[in-house]
Amino acid sequence: MTRMTPFASPLFLGFDAMEKTLERLSKSNDGYPPYNIERLMPDPSIDFAGGFRITLAVAGFSEEELDVTTEENQLVIRGRQVDQPDRDYLYRGIAARQFQRMFVLADGMVVKGAVLKNGLLSVDLIRPEPERMVKKINISVSE
Structure with a gap:
């Protein structure tokens, strides 16, 4: 039996990479660290058309232990x-843990900045207004 995907329609051309990305992201359903995504409202006084803020709970991580990058269309x-060998724990309920969170970004999304404050890492994303372009395609006649 053939599996039907949302991008199987002949009207969606060139979405193969997006489909693979969605499959990979759906398989990574680890809930650590917890996060919020909020919409940032537009502010015409500073020419800001709006965007998003992703906030992750990263208590115990220092700035040097965190890495925020964009790879292709992914944040x-x-x-x-790192375990600190000079500490002698009697009880250890907080494990030194690694994580990786991935967010797929739409074309044109830009990371404005990242701030670590009170154990929360906030990453702001904006989408600059794209230029509206109409491109004329010439039709050639072949005989």
């Missing part, structure tokens, strides 16, 4: 804590 946030 990748990684955290790598």
Whole structure:
């Protein structure tokens, strides 16, 4: 039996990479670290058309242990804590843990910045208004 996908329609041309990305993201359903996504409202006084803020709970991670990158159309946030061998724990309920969170970005999305404050990492995303272009395609006649 053939599996039907949302992008199987002949009207969706060139969406193969997006379909593969969606499949990969659906398989990584680890809930750590928890996060919020909020919409940032437009502010005409500073020419800001709106965007998004992703906030991750990264208590215990320092700035050096966090990495925020964009790879192709994906925002990748990684955290790598290193065990400190000079500590002698009697009880350890907070594990040194690694994580990787990936968010697919639409074309034109730009990371404005990232801030770490009070154990929360906030990453702001904006989408600059694209130029409206109409491109005339010439038709050639072949005989």
